[in-house]
Amino acid sequence: MTRFVPEAFLSPHVLELAGYQPGKLIEDVLEEMGLDSAVKLASNENALGPSPLALRAVANALPGLYRYGDADSRRLREAIAQKVGHPAEGVMAGNGSSEFILVMAHALLAPGLSAIMSRPSFTLYAKNAQAAGAKAIEVALTPSHGHDLAKILALADPSVRLVFIDNPLNPTGAFLSPEEIGDLLAGLPKTTLLVLDEAYADFARAQRPDYPRLLSDGRVVILRTFSKIMGLAGLRAAYALMDPELAKQLNKVRQPFNLNTLAQAGALAALGDTEHAENTLDMTWRALEVIQKRLPEFGFRVFPTQANFVMAELPEGLSADDFTKKMLREGVIIRSLSSFGLPGHVRINAGLVYELEELFRAVGKCLG
Helix, strand or coil, X not given: CCCCCHHHCCCHHHHCCCCCCCCCCHHHHHHHHCCCCCEECCCCCCCCCCCHHHHHHHHHHHHHHHCXXXXXXXXXXXXXXXXXXXXXXXXXXXXXXXXXXXXHHHHHCCCCCEEEEEECCCXXXXXXXXXXXXXXXXXXXXXXXXXXHHHHHHHCCCCEEEEEEECCCCXXXXXXXXHHHHHHHHHCCCCCEEEEECCCHHHCCCCCCCHHHHHCCCCEEEEEECCCCCCCHHHCEEEEECCHHHHHHHCCCCCCCCCCHHHXXXXXXXXXXXXXXXXXXXXXXXXXXXXXXXXXXXXXXXXCCCCCEEEXXXXXXXXXXXXXXXXXXXXXXXEECHHHCCCCEEEEECCCHHHHHHHHHHHHHHHC
């Protein structure tokens, strides 16, 4: 019997892709390391947990799971539109920001076309561009670990359909000012969409763009998520703001019922939970100040951040992969940035007081 060879059916540009590398689950670390407890500071999650209003809304929605939900997330989209001051027709709701990246790649890219993104940044920008058969043009960061806008503009020829900018930038925490974003948009070809991924923008203390003015150009897509500040990462709820005509076309590509009933209920409730958002910001900013103060005492170099995490360079000669493995044995999960092309750096997100105490205990032991 002839052995089935899936490679014979797949496009070459798909075969060349590497799989996405998620952060380790606490359950897996406990089992692998034989530990009773662990803290996770690797995936930029909200240590305060979900919005309490969202939890109640999800619980109330459970009895209705035998029915299909709203295929268009109408109530959620209308609430978002009212909150941000953008027409509901220009709001898409989705299964995490990653769904929008996938949909835009399918709808706007093809062989012979290109997308630009920084390297390192969110890995799904390049992966989805390549999966669509397009060229992923990865631009190295500046010496200060920010987006190299001059290089991006120099490479943005008419074949470039998408430019992905995560702002703040993951994994470095760098942030672009409204003026820099405006200059970037003005310099891009008229056939290029600027995609601003603002997964961490709620944590930024710097000035943010004038969104209505930015969106009025028509060539801008803004991605926002409920995973971070609202603590709903497990529900995979997100939204995108864009020109209504573009949304009309992209809605043809996305899956129907893409945002499930529980996610819609939780996101709608979380949208109005300003108290949880304020508590999250307070916890995050306090934690970041502690991390930025304490890590240099161990010989780390910590970089400025406008996100809910910090990037830190290890003491000279240490490998990020080796160090994070040692930290795992101590029950502390942080993210090695070697897969981002930064083998001497780690990423650590804000956490609760006891989690930070565990972090510094483990760092001291691993360096001792």
